[in-house]
Amino acid sequence: MYEGVIQNLIDELGRLPGVGPKGAQRIAFHLLAADSEDVRRLAAALIEVTERVRFCKTCGNVAEAEECRICLDTRRDPSVICVVEEPKDVAAVEKIREFRGRYHVLGGAISPIDGVGPDDLRIRELMARLADGTVTMGLRVTRPASGLPVGGDLEYADEVTLGRAFEGRRLLDV
Amino acid sequence: MYEGVIQNLIDELGRLPGVGPKGAQRIAFHLLAADSEDVRRLAAALIEVTERVRFCKTCGNVAEAEECRICLDTRRDPSVICVVEEPKDVAAVEKIREFRGRYHVLGGAISPIDGVGPDDLRIRELMARLADGTVTMGLRVTRPASGLPVGGDLEYADEVTLGRAFEGRRLLDV
Helix, strand or coil, X not given: XXXXXXXXXXXXXXXXXXXXXXXHHHHHHHHHHCCHHHHHHHHHHHHHHHHHCEECCCCCCEECCCCCXXXXXXXXXXXXXXXECCHXXXXXHHHCCCCCCEEEECXXXXXXXXXXXXXXXXXXXXXXXXXXXXXXXXXXXXXXXXXXXXXXCHHHCCHHHHHHHHHCCCCCCC | CCXXXXXXXXXXXXXXXXXXXXXXXXXXXXXXXCCXXXXXXXXXHHHHHHHHCEECCCCCCEECCCCCHHHHCCCCCCCCXXXXXXXXXXXXXXXXXXXXXXXXXXXXXXXXHHCECXXXXXXXXXXXXXXXXXXXXXXXXXXXXXXXXXXXXXXXCCHHHHHHHHHCCCCCCC
16 A cells, blocks of 8 residues: 555554554554654664563563562562562552562463463472572462452443452441 | 663653553563564664655655655556645545546645644645646546445434535435
């Protein structure tokens, strides 16, 4: 449809998650009209990420050094580990500013349908971390409560979530 | 929230039209997990567009040479010019494969509220093209019909469109 390099950019953008063909076209024309410095900055940010980001050797989170910022932070409690699927889950938990322990990123979840078993995740690494005695194994394992979003309407909750919300209902001080 | 280069990429992606903060994060993590060759290809496509795309000196469409593919195509009828706002409108009209003339891209529309007047658009260039005699001035100026989308429901049409659809209604052969 377009001349080579524009169509090429539209095709590349269209491969990104959440960007359809119309969105890719819109972004491409936005970039065409944009200051070329802005486009270069975006291109440089892409290259930098491929060159500089690696995965923390301890927890598997994204990092710019051997270990991530959180593992390097000595103020964080090493005796509590929050196990999550992906690096973006670390960011989500960090955002609530409540958890002061460390993380362990599994790199996915067990999913037989996608052929992902325990050996495809960083479970061995988790066991090794637990074995060194910093975290006392078998003591306490918790998971976040399932339930309704704060301020959410009952009618929009799926049955499983509503079921969990009822199972886990808490006594009010009245 | 994230280490420097990742946050930087998320910020840059978040500036693109139609990409919110969540979308930017999703794209960034997709790129982190992607083959670094794929990311480099996207970065190269961005750079290529800034370096190689310019605007056709005749019609104002995007081009990789002095003139765009359409202006260079001698099979296209030079006596008919379709005037559009943006290069992406050229692509939209080309998609219907009906129009065999040339284009003129104004680079926007008159919009006093945004401070865009006739002098900000490529109207002078259009007049110059018309003056050379290839297109006979004053002969016929048309605009596409306004109306309902094919298969569209009446209830979803705004009043102005529905009004235009009624004004322009066509006799059926029955």
